[in-house]
Amino acid sequence: MNKAWQGKLLRVDLAAGTCNVEALNEEWANNYIGGRGLGSKYFTEEVSPEVEPMSPENKLIMATGPLTGTYGAANGRYMVITKSPLTGTIACSNSGGYFPSELKYAGFDMIIFEGKSEHPVYLQVRDGKAELVGAVHLWGMSSNDTEEAILSEFHGDAKVACIGPAGEIGVHFACVINDKHRAAGRSGVGMVMGSKNLKAVAVRGTGGVQVADPKAYREAALDSYGVLKENPVTGEGLPALGTAVLVNVMNQNGGLPTRNAQSGTFDKAEDISGEALVAGELRRVKSCMGCIISCGRVTKITDPRYAGEGEGPEYETLWALGAACGISDMPAILQRIRHGPHLPRFDNRLCHGAV
Numbered sequence: 001m002n003k004a005w006q007g008k009l010l011r012v013d014l015a016a017g018t019c020n021v022e023a024l025n026e027e028w029a030n031n032y033i034g035g036r037g038l039g040s041k042y043f044t045e046e047v048s049p050e051v052e053p054m055s056p057e058n059k060l061i062m063a064t065g066p067l068t069g070t071y072g073a074a075n076g077r078y079m080v081i082t083k084s085p086l087t088g089t090i091a092c093s094n095s096g097g098y099f100p101s102e103l104k105y106a107g108f109d110m111i112i113f114e115g116k117s118e119h120p121v122y123l124q125v126r127d128g129k130a131e132l133v134g135a136v137h138l139w140g141m142s143s144n145d146t147e148e149a150i151l152s153e154f155h156g157d158a159k160v161a162c163i164g165p166a167g168e169i170g171v172h173f174a175c176v177i178n179d180k181h182r183a184a185g186r187s188g189v190g191m192v193m194g195s196k197n198l199k200a201v202a203v204r205g206t207g208g209v210q211v212a213d214p215k216a217y218r219e220a221a222l223d224s225y226g227v228l229k230e231n232p233v234t235g236e237g238l239p240a241l242g243t244a245v246l247v248n249v250m251n252q253n254g255g256l257p258t259r260n261a262q263s264g265t266f267d268k269a270e271d272i273s274g275e276a277l278v279a280g281e282l283r284r285v286k287s288c289m290g291c292i293i294s295c296g297r298v299t300k301i302t303d304p305r306y307a308g309e310g311e312g313p314e315y316e317t318l319w320a321l322g323a324a325c326g327i328s329d330m331p332a333i334l335q336r337i338r339h340g341p342h343l344p345r346f347d348n349r350l351c352h353g354a355v
């Protein structure tokens with residue numbers, strides 16, 4: 001087996017409340033490269049194509065790849081694989097941050113969740129050991145608040161992936177959020193996690209990831225840095241402007257969804273562009289584990305209406321909360337990212353019979 005695999009997966013039976021460690025299938029690991037390939041192989045071998053996305057028979061797999069946790073650009077990523085409630089077919093939603101590498105450092109390449117817990121729970125993983133603990137007190141919390149609460153219980157040194165109220169109440173495009181600001185955002189994988197009464201996964205690992213030939217690996221990683229630096233998108237556009245680099249580009253090409261996609265051009269696109277962020281609210285850039293592209297943004301609103309600091313926005317935020325709504329007020333868009341839409345608060349635990 002490729003040395004960079006840890007060679008172990010964690011199987012969590014949410015109905016029985018058990019966590020078991022299994023050896024990774026070596027033949028599959030060699031033949032289905034990466035978290036997407038190997039996770040999809042496990043999923044298609046274990047789950048019938050007839051399964052309903054929201055049924056307990058659907059499984060949810062969190063899968064890293066052999067490069068996850070090693071240095072090198074964009075290597076700190078993982079996949080969330082399940083049957084999608086949004087599309088009705090297999091979903092493979094990808095996210096970066098620091099949670100994926102921490103899972104490898106804790107000794108696991110993959111977690112397979114099966115069944116459905118009777119009550120809200122979250123999974124604690126620490127250096128090869130795992131247990132399910134109650135999460136009734138977390139149910140109904142935003143993803144930000146959930147991470148804060150778990151970190152206070154977990155001595156502050158874990159990396160967390162979790163769902164917010166959207167995943168709990170069954171929004172078909174709900175995300176799984178990790179490290180507060182990174183999203184497995186496609187295909188509604190957060191809705192499946194919520195249907196299993198699984199609120200979060202908190203991981204702490206103190207191990208490492210080995211590579212077969214460290215010298216050759218270092219040379220290959222440095223080569224890849226060179227390729228990325230020479231490319232105008234990964235070497236200039238994304239580092240300088242983040243994914244918001246796309247606002248002006250898409251607008252110029254008639255592809256910026258505007259006023260509920262009635263138009264592909266927004267006359268005030270420049271006000272919500274990556275360039276406008278640099279001139280105004282940008283404070284610093286941020287990267288996922290080991291990535292030199294650093295497309296993340298940390299922004300500060302000085303406008304007294306919405307003063308505050310936080311992460312974002314991404315291109316998707318800018319078109320969805322900006323152009324698509326006909327809004328060109330950057331501080332107002334940033335404030336919405338921090339605090340979410342105005343939704344009525346209610347106790348989601350009632351939906352799942354948790355209280």
Ligand code: SF4
Binds near residue numbers: 073075076293295296
């Ligand atoms: S910093 Fe940006 S480019 Fe690098 S891994 Fe994270 S999301 Fe991808």
